[in-house]
Amino acid sequence: MARLLIVHHSPTPTVQALTDAVIAGAGDDAIEGVEVVVRTALDASAQDVLAADGYLLGTPANFGYMSGALKHFFDTIFLQAGGALADDGSAGAAAGGRKPYGLWVHGRYDTTGAVRSVQSIVQALGWQQSAAVLEILGDVGDEQRASAYELGGTIAALLSE
Numbered sequence: 001m002a003r004l005l006i007v008h009h010s011p012t013p014t015v016q017a018l019t020d021a022v023i024a025g026a027g028d029d030a031i032e033g034v035e036v037v038v039r040t041a042l043d044a045s046a047q048d049v050l051a052a053d054g055y056l057l058g059t060p061a062n063f064g065y066m067s068g069a070l071k072h073f074f075d076t077i078f079l080q081a082g083g084a085l086a087d088d089g090s091a092g093a094a095a096g097g098r099k100p101y102g103l104w105v106h107g108r109y110d111t112t113g114a115v116r117s118v119q120s121i122v123q124a125l126g127w128q129q130s131a132a133v134l135e136i137l138g139d140v141g142d143e144q145r146a147s148a149y150e151l152g153g154t155i156a157a158l159l160s161e
Contacts, residue, residue, distance in 0.1 A: 002034045002159035005048050006152075008058035009041040009069035014140050015060050015106045021145040022056055022104060025152025033160045041069035046080035054100040054159045055127060056152060061107030061114035074121045081125060100130035102155040104148055111135040130158055 004026055010016040026036045039048055041059070049055075059070040103118055105111040115133050122129070131154045136144050 002053040003051055004034050004036050004054050004056065004156050004159055005044070005052035006036065006038045006056040006058070007041055007044045007048075007070070007073055008038075008056075009060065009067040010058065011060065011067070011069075012106075015058065017140045017145060018104055018106055018134075018136060018148045019058050021148035022058060022152035025149035025154075026056065026156040028149075028153050028156070031153065031156045031160050034156045036156065041067065041073040044073050044077070046077040049077050049081040052099070054130075054155055056102045056104075056155050057118060057122075058104045059106075059114060059118065061105050061111040064110065064113030066105075066114045066117045070118070078121070078125070098126060098128045100155055100158050101127040102131040102134075102151050103129070104134040104136070104151060106136045106140070108138065111137065131155060 006023060006026060008019045010019040023036065023038055037048065037052065057070065059066045062068070101122060103115065105114045107114065115135060119129070131151055134147055134151050
């Protein structure tokens with residue numbers, strides 16, 4: 001059975017609503033053969049990452065960057081999970097792997113820096129972006145929750161094949 005790891009930092013009701021929708025989409029009854037494992041960013045481990053076949057990541061945009069909790073997750077698992085560093089110590093391009101991932105980011109004014117920061121680290125882990133980044137600004141309504149549900153379902157369905 002394939003394993004989908006959902007790692008999130010959902011400190012507000014708005015981000016939690018998106019997270020709940022992503023989890024529900026990943027667990028849709030029409031998707032078979034996928035175990036969905038949910039961890040907060042502060043609780044996820046390298047073992048969780050290594051045991052997974054795909055990933056969904058969620059974060060608020062804080063001061064133009066991903067949340068500190070999601071950054072802590074990456075700092076904690078990076079080398080154990082196969083992350084690559086360039087000679088100058090920056091994130092390098094990883095070889096092999098290419099496990100699918102999806103990302104959702106919520107911000108009040110801008111999500112650009114948060115998306116860029118996650119993508120640069122994930123690139124060095126060798127994961128493959130397998131759905132458009134879900135970037136939500138402001139309030140979360142039915143349309144945004146439906147998009148989050150679709151994101152969760154899309155990545156889970158990729159693993160069920």
